[in-house]
Amino acid sequence: MExxxxxxxxxxxxxxxxxxxxxxLALPLIGVETFPAVTTLGLRPRFGAVAIVVAVVFVARLLxxxxxxxxxxxxxxxxxxPVRPLAGLASPRVAxxxxxxxxxxxxxxxxxxxxxxxxxxxxxxxxxxxVMLGWGLNVVVGLAGLLDLGYVAFYAVGAYCxxxxxxxxxxxxxxxxxxxxxxxxxxxxxxxxxxxxxxGDYLAIVTLGFGEIIRIILVNWASLTGGPNGIxxxxxxxxxxxxxxxxxxxxxFFGIAYSPDQRVIYLYFVILALALGTxxxxxxxxxxxxxxxxxxxxxDEIACRSLGINPTLVKLSAFGTGAMLGGFAGAFxxxxxSFISPESFTFSESASILxxxxxxxxxxxxxxxxxxxxxxxxxxxxxxxxxxxxxxxGACMILIMIWRPQGLIAHREPSVRLKADAAQS
Amino acid sequence: MNYFLQQTINGLTLGSIYGLIAIGYTMVYGIVGMINFxxxxxxxxxxxxxxxxxTGLALLGVSSVPLALLIVLIGAVFFTSAYxxxxxxxxxxxxxxxxRLAPLISAIGMSIFLQNYVQLAQxxxxxxxxxxxxxxxxxxxxxxxxxxxxxxxxLIIGLTTVLMVGFSLLIARTALGRQQRACEQxxxxxxxxxxxxxxxISLTFVIGAALAAVAGLMxxxxxxxxxxxxxxxxxxxxxTAAVLGGIGSIPGAMLGGILIGLxxxxxxxxxxxxxxxxAAFAILILVLIFRPSGLLGRPEIEKV
Numbered sequence: 246m247e248x249x250x251x252x253x254x255x256x257x258x259x260x261x262x263x264x265x266x267x268x269x270l271a272l273p274l275i276g277v278e279t280f281p282a283v284t285t286l287g288l289r290p291r292f293g294a295v296a297i298v299v300a301v302v303f304v305a306r307l308l309x310x311x312x313x314x315x316x317x318x319x320x321x322x323x324x325x326x327p328v329r330p331l332a333g334l335a336s337p338r339v340a341x342x343x344x345x346x347x348x349x350x351x352x353x354x355x356x357x358x359x360x361x362x363x364x365x366x367x368x369x370x371x372x373x374x375x376v377m378l379g380w381g382l383n384v385v386v387g388l389a390g391l392l393d394l395g396y397v398a399f400y401a402v403g404a405y406c407x408x409x410x411x412x413x414x415x416x417x418x419x420x421x422x423x424x425x426x427x428x429x430x431x432x433x434x435x436x437x438x439x440x441x442x443x444x445g446d447y448l449a450i451v452t453l454g455f456g457e458i459i460r461i462i463l464v465n466w467a468s469l470t471g472g473p474n475g476i477x478x479x480x481x482x483x484x485x486x487x488x489x490x491x492x493x494x495x496x497x498f499f500g501i502a503y504s505p506d507q508r509v510i511y512l513y514f515v516i517l518a519l520a521l522g523t524x525x526x527x528x529x530x531x532x533x534x535x536x537x538x539x540x541x542x543x544x545d546e547i548a549c550r551s552l553g554i555n556p557t558l559v560k561l562s563a564f565g566t567g568a569m570l571g572g573f574a575g576a577f578x579x580x581x582x583s584f585i586s587p588e589s590f591t592f593s594e595s596a597s598i599l600x601x602x603x604x605x606x607x608x609x610x611x612x613x614x615x616x617x618x619x620x621x622x623x624x625x626x627x628x629x630x631x632x633x634x635x636x637x638x639g640a641c642m643i644l645i646m647i648w649r650p651q652g653l654i655a656h657r658e659p660s661v662r663l664k665a666d667a668a669q670s
Numbered sequence: 671m672n673y674f675l676q677q678t679i680n681g682l683t684l685g686s687i688y689g690l691i692a693i694g695y696t697m698v699y700g701i702v703g704m705i706n707f708x709x710x711x712x713x714x715x716x717x718x719x720x721x722x723x724x725t726g727l728a729l730l731g732v733s734s735v736p737l738a739l740l741i742v743l744i745g746a747v748f749f750t751s752a753y754x755x756x757x758x759x760x761x762x763x764x765x766x767x768x769x770r771l772a773p774l775i776s777a778i779g780m781s782i783f784l785q786n787y788v789q790l791a792q793x794x795x796x797x798x799x800x801x802x803x804x805x806x807x808x809x810x811x812x813x814x815x816x817x818x819x820x821x822x823x824x825l826i827i828g829l830t831t832v833l834m835v836g837f838s839l840l841i842a843r844t845a846l847g848r849q850q851r852a853c854e855q856x857x858x859x860x861x862x863x864x865x866x867x868x869x870x871i872s873l874t875f876v877i878g879a880a881l882a883a884v885a886g887l888m889x890x891x892x893x894x895x896x897x898x899x900x901x902x903x904x905x906x907x908x909x910t911a912a913v914l915g916g917i918g919s920i921p922g923a924m925l926g927g928i929l930i931g932l933x934x935x936x937x938x939x940x941x942x943x944x945x946x947x948x949a950a951f952a953i954l955i956l957v958l959i960f961r962p963s964g965l966l967g968r969p970e971i972e973k974v
Contacts, residue, residue, distance in 0.1 A: 266752065266756060269749065269752050270749075270752055270753060270756060272749070273718075273719045273722055273723075273745075273749045274715070274718060274719070274722075274787075274788060274791050274792060275791045277722050277726070278792075279721075279722065279725065279792055279793070279797060281795070286721070286725045286797060286798060286800075287725075287729075288722065288725055288726055288729060386771075390771055392771060392774050392775065392778075394778065439955060439958055439959040440955075440958060443958060443962055445770060445771065445774070446704065446705045446770075446774060447913075447958060447962075449705065449707075449774055449778075450705060450707075450906070450909055450954075451954065451955065451958065453707075453906065454906050454910075454951040454954060455951075457902075457903070457906065457947065457951075458947070458948050458951050461944075461945065461947055461948060462945075462948070465944040465945065592902060593782075596778070596782045599775075599778065600779075600782070603775055603779075632790060633790070635782055635785075635786040636783055636786040636787055636790060638779075638782065639779045639780065639781070639782035639783030639784075639785075639786060639787075640779070640783050641779070642775055642776065642778065642779025642782070642783075643760065643761045643776045643779040643780055643783070646761075646765060646768075646772045646773070646775050646776040646779070647764045647765060647776070
């Protein structure tokens, strides 16, 4: 059953060529280390790193060939579907159970008697922000098939809207939340209107530019946004009008002892509720005609047009909905951190959110949770990992597109089935 | 008047660089029909290789400016072309024929990868370039505001002109150019008449990367610093240039690049330097609203 030896020789030769290519690529950028010297740069060689890269590429190429050959043989002999990792999670029933399990863990998490509870809740809050952003972006990328590379701009609009309105008019978080979402949606519609008539590629680059423009405006319009220094002292949310402060607030009203943890836990539940609301909204929207139009448009625009769907309006609604959800998340981000600056809204943030959606599987809610957990945990493991995080994510996006374009656990089942089909199953 | 003239020279310099990058975008779009988001980062890789090359030669004691330029030019073009080829081979070729969103996402992944890879390998700090060419020609002597054309600007505009002429000849006269134009019109038909489509597409990426490498080299000399993030904005503006000129059209990319350079230069001179990046973006939106096919492009008809 072993592949014949000339085949192996050919694969080794090909792997050697790839290793040579890796050597050429690595030589100038990895092989030479620059360091600041007196007048100009200093250079020092780093041949060890080049050797590692070359070796990794060689081995990876051989493994890849071996795996492909193995898989081909298995398909040929057993006539069986290739084993898909996490394929079970794609079935709706399993996904529902796992989702409920996640939810149960999320609800009891703040009450677990652990030593590093505070740290755990903080991390979980950050995770939930990413989950919510992922779910929001999923409407745009996963359901409607529009590539939005500047999602962080809507997040920023929501955050700054809350911060500015709250400080100027003394309004609370809950009053400002709809406002933030509405403003972000408005921005989305205004931006989408000229662009969505055109091919999808243009949308990608325009949103990329828009994200950068919003950041430039935030940095330069210092009289309104505080410039690079940002805005601080953003009010915290209240619990039905009761502030979570040491005196005269939540603790006094219920007659319990005040603890700073109360605010952290409260914030955690706020984002949990927001995220769940997002999830519910998206799931319901999917069942509505508009949601079905989104998915139909993703699959075939020309067919949709011939069925009388107006592509521009449908795309605009998806884009606006996604922007609104981003705005909500932004308002929460501002109130949690109590300080915002343009630094939180860079392109790499957009890229992270997009990576979450792509890795998790476009259109899959559970996949987004898993991918967001992966991203946040990788960042928490340590600085070295955080440095490699985006490199790994970029590479993963390419690999996923090549091997599993539908994402790790996505399922592209039709949302609607014919009656006869449903009766059979 | 002198001020205006000076801004025109600055704008032409900038526009030359945008034009060189824009050719890469427009060529790839013409043949493969996708936006190569990683192209801006290819340009950034080119400028890093140039910086390392110049620094290395300075340390080795190569003092002849033309020699140093030539060596670094060849080196940067060679290594950057290798990057361009690999990007196509790894991230785009396996996705040929996939749904349209897939290569776009793959391209974004490649862009993120390249940016962070260079940051990881070379550090996040700005890298200074040893000053190689200084001085210039005073075109209009004046006590208050002399108009000068620095030697670097002269080099950039001159080299760009030479490259563009050479490149136009390559497309119009050589066998490779004919193959490229054939693939652009109909890839299947081109394959049927015996053109190696994969090879032609690979070479398109290599040529685009080579032009971007020249742009990266010149930018590192012009500004004197590079960092891992320069590809992002430059790529955005070069893409705007390609759209303004009409995406898919090579003379359009050159024209668009020069227009964007001039507009940016005038805008930062007469309005506000803080918002100069906004100007290019506003043009992109306006072009997309009023003339999506650009100045020299043909309107795109989608066939079923």
